Amino acid sequence: MAFExxxxxxxxxxxxxxxxxxxxxxxxxxxxxxxxxxLLEADVNFKVVKDLVKRIKERAVGQEVLESLTPGQQxxxxxxxxxxxxMGGEQSKIDAADRPPTVIMxxxxxxxxxxxxxxxxxxxxxxxxxxxxxxxxxxxxxPAAIKxxxxxxxxxxxxxxxxxxxxxxxxxxxxxxxxxKEDHNDYVIIDTAGRLHVDNDLMDELQKMKEIAxxxxxxxxxxxxxxxxxxxxxxxxxxxxxxxxxxxxxLDGDTRGGAALSIKAVTDKPxxxxxxxxxxxxxxxxxxxxxxxxxxxxxxxxxxxxxAQTTVDEKQAKELEEKMRTMSFTFDDFLEQMSQVKKxxxxxxxxxxxxxxxxIKGLKNIQVDEKQLAHVEAxxxxxxxxxxxxxxxxxxxRKKRIAKGSGTSVSQVNRLLKQFxxxxxxxxxxxxxxxxxxxKGMKFPFM
Amino acid sequence: xxxxxxxxxxxxxxxxxxxxxxxxxGMQKTRKSFSGKINDLVARYRKxxxxxxxxxxxxxxxxxxxxxxxxxxxxELKMEVKRQNIKDSKKVKEIIxxxxxxxxxxxxDEDIETLQLSNGELSVILVVGVNGVGKTTSIxxxxxxxxxxxxxxxxxxxxxxxxxxxxxxEVWGERTGVPVIKHKEGSDPAAVxxxxxxxxxxxxADVLICDTAGRLQNKVNLxxxxxxxxxxxxxxxxxxxQEVLLVLDATTGQNALQQAKTFSDAxxxxxxxxxxLDGTAKGGIxxxxxxxxxxxxxxxxxxxxxxxxxxFDAHAFVYGLFSDMLDEE
Numbered sequence: 056m057a058f059e060x061x062x063x064x065x066x067x068x069x070x071x072x073x074x075x076x077x078x079x080x081x082x083x084x085x086x087x088x089x090x091x092x093x094l095l096e097a098d099v100n101f102k103v104v105k106d107l108v109k110r111i112k113e114r115a116v117g118q119e120v121l122e123s124l125t126p127g128q129q130x131x132x133x134x135x136x137x138x139x140x141x142m143g144g145e146q147s148k149i150d151a152a153d154r155p156p157t158v159i160m161x162x163x164x165x166x167x168x169x170x171x172x173x174x175x176x177x178x179x180x181x182x183x184x185x186x187x188x189x190x191x192x193x194x195x196x197x198p199a200a201i202k203x204x205x206x207x208x209x210x211x212x213x214x215x216x217x218x219x220x221x222x223x224x225x226x227x228x229x230x231x232x233x234x235x236k237e238d239h240n241d242y243v244i245i246d247t248a249g250r251l252h253v254d255n256d257l258m259d260e261l262q263k264m265k266e267i268a269x270x271x272x273x274x275x276x277x278x279x280x281x282x283x284x285x286x287x288x289x290x291x292x293x294x295x296x297x298x299x300x301x302x303x304x305x306l307d308g309d310t311r312g313g314a315a316l317s318i319k320a321v322t323d324k325p326x327x328x329x330x331x332x333x334x335x336x337x338x339x340x341x342x343x344x345x346x347x348x349x350x351x352x353x354x355x356x357x358x359x360x361x362x363a364q365t366t367v368d369e370k371q372a373k374e375l376e377e378k379m380r381t382m383s384f385t386f387d388d389f390l391e392q393m394s395q396v397k398k399x400x401x402x403x404x405x406x407x408x409x410x411x412x413x414x415i416k417g418l419k420n421i422q423v424d425e426k427q428l429a430h431v432e433a434x435x436x437x438x439x440x441x442x443x444x445x446x447x448x449x450x451x452x453r454k455k456r457i458a459k460g461s462g463t464s465v466s467q468v469n470r471l472l473k474q475f476x477x478x479x480x481x482x483x484x485x486x487x488x489x490x491x492x493x494x495k496g497m498k499f500p501f502m
Numbered sequence: 503x504x505x506x507x508x509x510x511x512x513x514x515x516x517x518x519x520x521x522x523x524x525x526x527x528g529m530q531k532t533r534k535s536f537s538g539k540i541n542d543l544v545a546r547y548r549k550x551x552x553x554x555x556x557x558x559x560x561x562x563x564x565x566x567x568x569x570x571x572x573x574x575x576x577x578e579l580k581m582e583v584k585r586q587n588i589k590d591s592k593k594v595k596e597i598i599x600x601x602x603x604x605x606x607x608x609x610x611d612e613d614i615e616t617l618q619l620s621n622g623e624l625s626v627i628l629v630v631g632v633n634g635v636g637k638t639t640s641i642x643x644x645x646x647x648x649x650x651x652x653x654x655x656x657x658x659x660x661x662x663x664x665x666x667x668x669x670x671x672e673v674w675g676e677r678t679g680v681p682v683i684k685h686k687e688g689s690d691p692a693a694v695x696x697x698x699x700x701x702x703x704x705x706x707a708d709v710l711i712c713d714t715a716g717r718l719q720n721k722v723n724l725x726x727x728x729x730x731x732x733x734x735x736x737x738x739x740x741x742x743x744q745e746v747l748l749v750l751d752a753t754t755g756q757n758a759l760q761q762a763k764t765f766s767d768a769x770x771x772x773x774x775x776x777x778x779l780d781g782t783a784k785g786g787i788x789x790x791x792x793x794x795x796x797x798x799x800x801x802x803x804x805x806x807x808x809x810x811x812x813x814f815d816a817h818a819f820v821y822g823l824f825s826d827m828l829d830e831e
């Protein structure tokens with residue numbers, strides 16, 4: 056990985072500090088320098104970093120850190136608190152109109168993901184709040200942009216209002232709202248063309264659309280990968296349109312997303328939603344605290360735990376634990392485990408959420424091949440009931456049959472059998488170890 | 503001869519006034535904020551000291567040059583200042599730009615800067631990148647450019663995922679008078695590219711440009727799909743693709759480096775198209791990409807018009823960033 060998280064960055068300084076009776080001011084200076092670099096590497100705007108570092112320094116030089124036994128941890132804690140503070144609380148509500156329809160305008164640079172987000176937001180409004188949105192295609196500039204929204208509308212089975220590319224977007228807006236009133240749509244989501252914040256003509260056009268539409272929300276759609284320029288873009292859109300909130304897109308990538316912090320700092324407008332994938336149901340409420348962890352490269356433990364909680368059946372987990380202890384773990388249990396893990400989402404995503412996963416050798420550049428998992432699944436499913444419980448009865452004939460049934464090879468079957476055997480051995484060791492340390496039960500048996 | 507003079511001379515020799523004007527115009531916003539800041543910095547600091555360097559560091563970071571590259575640069579500058587015993591901040595200015603171009607031209611093999619196409623036989627250009635960087639638009643503009651040069655061009659609509667992507671490429675095909683080979687939305691991109699190659703061959707085309715769906719570089723399956731598309735091209739046309747162009751949005755921050763790395767691993771990127779440089783973003787990350795991965799920028803997008811798509815010229819790029827400073831001297 057090109058970037059190190061804050062914790063990794065602080066390692067060196069902390070090593071120097073541990074063992075010392077007292078942390079000097081010089082040490083604090085070095086630590087804050089590392090904090091600064093970590094934030095800059097995460098694309099947080101340098102002005103925002105400057106302010107943050109100043110506050111962090113004040114708190115660090117004060118009693119809090121110097122007298123702490125673990126100054127490194129303390130610094131991280133202070134930084135995270137400051138970041139979370141700056142990000143503000145969770146705010147994913149759409150401000151509804153007293154009299155419908157509620158009008159939402161989507162604005163932003165080219166390629167930020169406005170059209171896709173328009174579709175996702177409409178889907179969310181219908182699914183979560185039972186609303187009936189009308190989508191409005193006002194991007195008359197980019198070739199086939201209208202077609203894109205129409206296709207999304209078809210996929211969602213939602214009405215899309217468009218007047219082709221020859222009509223002025225201001226006029227389209229006016230007609231669309233009239234149409235929504237006529238058809239009793241309670242929400243109108245206007246997809247606008249991407250534009251540069253310094254393009255005066257097109258920014259004027261947005262202002263005119265705003266006047267006509269009197270929107271309840273103007274959402275600025277920003278690519279999470281945006282660098283230092285995020286402040287200019289956000290500031291400029293906010294000055295000219297007084298936006299009401301931000302949608303951060305492409306957060307399912309591996310960017311740190313420091314832009315989120317910059318945008319919040321310069322506009323003081325909440326980030327309401329986050330785009331988490333290419334599918335139309337992958338728009339989520341934005342979690343400021345998790346974002347703070349992500350920017351610092353501390354992994355997204357909260358999301359991981361939440362995922363585990365919602366997908367892993369507590370009772371099944373207990374049963375599995377019991378089975379591991381009594382060594383009666385079979386291929387059926389193995390399958391069960393796999394499906395539990397799979398329910399939590401792609402494995403690589405899970406690994407990404409683990410703090411320090413980048414530091415563990417072997418995990419560093421791991422590429423989880425979901426196909427291989429499918430093979431494993433097929434192999435187990437091709438076994439008879441007896442074979443799953445007593446793998447020791449396996450012989451050449453059985454292996455051949457399994458390989459044929461699962462569309463794999465005998466060597467693949469052999470490999471799995473060997474892995475399973477090793478897994479059982481490992482479980483034995485682990486359960487033995489646990490007997491010594493009571494109370495520390497395994498929470499996630501599959502990890 | 504000073505470094506700035508060298509750049510100036512280079513322009514006189516090349517008679518590249520027109521190109522330079524485009525860069526000057528397109529990068530107006532970029533330049534103002536960047537060289538303005540350096541000028542401002544130099545004006546405020548008579549002396550070259552630690553604070554000066556710290557602020558300089560910030561100016562460079564604002565251009566998204568990348569923290570690692572900036573740190574290297576600052577270290578080198580500090581050494582140079584010490585060696586030449588420079589106290590006057592004005593003199594540092596020249597060294598700064600000198601070092602910046604040096605970072606870009608590490609090996610100075612300007613050959614790889616230009617589009618490498620085979621002569622007399624079919625060349626294939628594969629265009630890749632994350633979502634929303636401007637792949638399809640860049641392809642449209644590139645097709646126009648190649649057509650202007652008298653080349654026979656065919657486009658393959660390999661983005662079968664995003665709604666409206668095929669239609670978008672078709673509009674560009676109509677505008678530029680270039681045939682577009684397509685399948686239905688949702689079909690296998692490798693199959694579309696395969697048909698594209700077949701069609702390009704039967705039409706005796708000079709260049710086939712293949713569009714692909716935008717994909718985030720951490721999606722392993724999608725990166726594998728890309729590798730497959732590339733394999734299909736290599737199998738059907740020996741020696742192809744001649745170019746694999748990664749399209750980068752100039753507003754992208756540090757993640758661009760990761761994009762360049764991962765896309766290179768999957769598809770062997772040969773060059774970069776830097777889009778949306780007409781905003782306020784500086785696109786400084788291309789310096790880091792060249793510095794660390796030795797991938798050159800081949801084209802830049804300086805505006806919405808078809809002819810705002812230009813061959814990259816590092817000297818012009820630096821000239822664009824520093825021309826205010828140059829004119830002053």
